[in-house]
Amino acid sequence: MFKNAIVRKPCPNMVEGITEANLGKPDYHKALLQHARYTGALRKLGLKIQVLEPDNRFPDSVFIEDVAVCTPYCAVITCPGAPSRRDEVSTIRDSIYSFYENVEQITEPGKLDGGDVMMAGTHFYIGLSGRTNKAGANQLIKILQQYNLSGSTVSLGEVLHLKTGISYLEKNNLLVSGEFIEKEEFRDFNKIIVPPEEAYAANCVWINGSVIIPAGYPVTQKNIEEAGYQTITVEMTEFEKLDGGLSCLSLRF
Numbered sequence: 001m002f003k004n005a006i007v008r009k010p011c012p013n014m015v016e017g018i019t020e021a022n023l024g025k026p027d028y029h030k031a032l033l034q035h036a037r038y039t040g041a042l043r044k045l046g047l048k049i050q051v052l053e054p055d056n057r058f059p060d061s062v063f064i065e066d067v068a069v070c071t072p073y074c075a076v077i078t079c080p081g082a083p084s085r086r087d088e089v090s091t092i093r094d095s096i097y098s099f100y101e102n103v104e105q106i107t108e109p110g111k112l113d114g115g116d117v118m119m120a121g122t123h124f125y126i127g128l129s130g131r132t133n134k135a136g137a138n139q140l141i142k143i144l145q146q147y148n149l150s151g152s153t154v155s156l157g158e159v160l161h162l163k164t165g166i167s168y169l170e171k172n173n174l175l176v177s178g179e180f181i182e183k184e185e186f187r188d189f190n191k192i193i194v195p196p197e198e199a200y201a202a203n204c205v206w207i208n209g210s211v212i213i214p215a216g217y218p219v220t221q222k223n224i225e226e227a228g229y230q231t232i233t234v235e236m237t238e239f240e241k242l243d244g245g246l247s248c249l250s251l252r253f
């Protein structure tokens with residue numbers, strides 16, 4: 001069960017965020033509204049939310065998931081792979097220390113984005129992506145082992161981050177799309193398949209038995225509901241324009 005979440009409001013400079021999506025610039029005011037509704041959904045599912053103020057120095061800082069990995073026993077401040085995001089970690093420290101006694105840190109030459117880390121019980125899958133390298137993944141695995149947790153790496157081909165294409169929905173249920181459907185590492189999960197035309201919906205968040213999913217993906221919504229979950233939909237169009245999904249907008253623990 002999760003009790004807390006940390007989110008950061010989008011900043012006006014988000015329109016300069018990194019993207020390969022080709023969907024145009026986000027509308028800042030619409031993004032603020034979508035972010036407020038997202039936060040409302042987390043709150044409705046029982047989480048206590050710490051809302052951090054916008055930080056205009058970092059256009060991508062709304063994607064707070066990338067700067068820390070939160071486990072039940074420790075938090076790990078990352079070393080983000082994109083140069084423009086590297087110093088974003090300075091903006092999360094105080095917040096993380098207000099929740100955690102045990103705080104660890106990924107250091108160079110290691111690089112790691114939280115979006116590449118998927119927690120499934122006590123095991124953490126770590127995507128090796130354009131943002132996360134082997135050194136970063138190995139550091140995280142060592143840290144996890146100190147807390148009786150474990151980690152393993154997954155190679156990625158098509159997606160920005162591991163969780164762009166896959167989401168763990170607890171009870172051994174895994175929402176999977178594209179390259180992850182046939183991956184050996186995920187053989188033993190019950191798979192909920194996301195059709196190619198709904199690939200963006202592969203990034204969902206499980207919160208205490210319910211699943212928040214992006215609005216506009218009816219097949220995936222139906223498949224998740226048929227697997228026994230209540231769903232809440234949230235409009236995500238302005239964050240999708242920056243290659244960001246639902247999980248990127250919060251740290252949950």
Ligand code: CIR
Pocket residue numbers: 017018019060063065066082085114115116160161163164242243244245247248
């Ligand atoms: C970036 O490229 O870093 C941002 N525009 C999007 C980050 C999305 N984060 C995530 O998938 N965890």
